[in-house]
Amino acid sequence: MTTASALRLTQFAHGGGCACKIPPGELEDMVRDLVGEGSESLLVGLDAGDDAAAVRIEGDIAVLATADFFTPVVDDAYDWGRIAAANALSDVYAMGGRPVVAVNLLGWPRDTLPVELAREVLRGGLDIGREAGCPVAGGHSIDDPEPKYGMAVTGVADARRLLRNDAARAGQPISLTKPLGVGVLNNRHKATGEVFEHAIASMAALNAAASRAALDAGIEAATDVTGFGLLGHLYKMARASGVTAVVDAAAVPYLEGARESLAAGFVPGGSRRNLDWVRPSLSASVDDDELVLLADAQTSGGLLLAGEVPGAPVIGEFVPRGDAVLVVR
Structure with missing residues (x-):
């Protein structure tokens, strides 16, 4: 039994x-x-x-x-x-x-x-x-x-301090409060049964402190990174705000094992669909593996902020709208 x-x-x-x-x-x-x-x-x-x-x-x-x-x-x-x-x-x-x-x-x-x-x-x-x-x-x-x-x-x-998707402005930095990679790690867990405690800890962590820090810093634009991946959610924010988001791929943090899981083929179908969705509005000088990780479908990811808060890496900046809504370098 x-x-x-x-x-x-x-x-x-x-x-x-x-x-x-x-x-x-x-x-x-x-x-x-x-x-x-x-x-x-x-x-x-x-x-x-x-x-x-x-x-x-x-x-x-x-x-x-x-x-x-x-x-x-x-x-x-x-x-x-x-x-x-x-x-x-x-x-x-x-x-x-x-x-x-x-x-x-x-x-x-x-x-x-x-x-x-x-x-x-x-x-x-x-x-x-x-x-x-x-x-x-x-x-x-x-x-x-x-x-x-x-x-x-x-x-x-x-009501005067809502964090909104359409309030990012050119000249503001882009910050991310949790590392990426839970999509490929969860896909690997589903396929193999391996347990990634650090991924579980990241997903179960509340975004309460990050939200308070954003309000304290006077930030007006934010979203969380979930099923549409970093690129998908950043695309929605930049499009709604009328700006272009420029991402420094080398500055984006990842959970341990994420790159190895990608290399082993543990990629959720949702991650590839996310990349396909933003590709017409994307200009990139990195390879597709890097883009798949940036589009990786996250579960209970961190906050994506138009501004800086303590402890959150800056991964890019918003600039005046150009030919592309997203630029990855």
């Missing part, structure tokens, strides 16, 4: 983590006719591809609303819960907000996976909620052929 501890959750899903997102080009086509809907109280909607919706409710108080869920990115149920929760909360931090309540979103194959594993997933999410000071109160579950978990999160922010 197979025990719960011997089951590999990643084998019960076709994709993993944010790499299972609908490709960015397809998603934009899907929601194109929905852009612009709203009212005077809607401060941020779909228009610029921001991380959460923002609505002014009274004076300078804005409520932020977001939801995020995905299939297993690691085999350990508790760690998957922690990662998925940190990823969902990140959308609020990326907007300069503070999460105030979250509810669970769970899809579970009842006839395939034991309920004790679902309990561990939810426990992981609850523990991250406690760490963030954000109550996790109930939620919704369905019987699903593939396991899926995440959260819908409500946050609050100062």
Whole structure:
């Protein structure tokens, strides 16, 4: 008889983590006719591809609303819960907000996976909620052929200090608060069963401190790096802001083992789709291997900032819009 501890959750899903997102080009086509809907109280909607919706409710108080869920990115149920929760909360931090309540979103194959594993997933999410000071109160579950978990999160922010996708300006540096590489490492984990504790630690780490540092530094433009990769999210920010983003490839930090995993062929399909999406707007003097890493589909990645904060490497700069939206050197 197979025990719960011997089951590999990643084998019960076709994709993993944010790499299972609908490709960015397809998603934009899907929601194109929905852009612009709203009212005077809607401060941020779909228009610029921001991380959460923002609505002014009274004076300078804005409520932020977001939801995020995905299939297993690691085999350990508790760690998957922690990662998925940190990823969902990140959308609020990326907007300069503070999460105030979250509810669970769970899809579970009842006839395939034991309920004790679902309990561990939810426990992981609850523990991250406690760490963030954000109550996790109930939620919704369905019987699903593939396991899926995440959260819908409500946050609050100062309506005057929102971090937005369309507020980057020429002359500002580009900073990144977490190293890249979890996409290729997670793909390797799914294929081989190898466990990368440093990747798990990175994905489960909250972006709360980075968000506070960005606000303290007076930064106005930010996003988090998730399923569309660094290049995909940077492209959306530069396009919305009317500038060109220039990336110094040598300055971008990577997790240990990421390059080796790429060389061994452990590349998520989502990473290549990300690169294909931005390529028409990209000018690069580095090889495709480097570009694939820069486009690697991240799960619960760091914040991408138009400005500098302590401890975060500067990986490039925004310049006046040129022939390309992205330049990689």
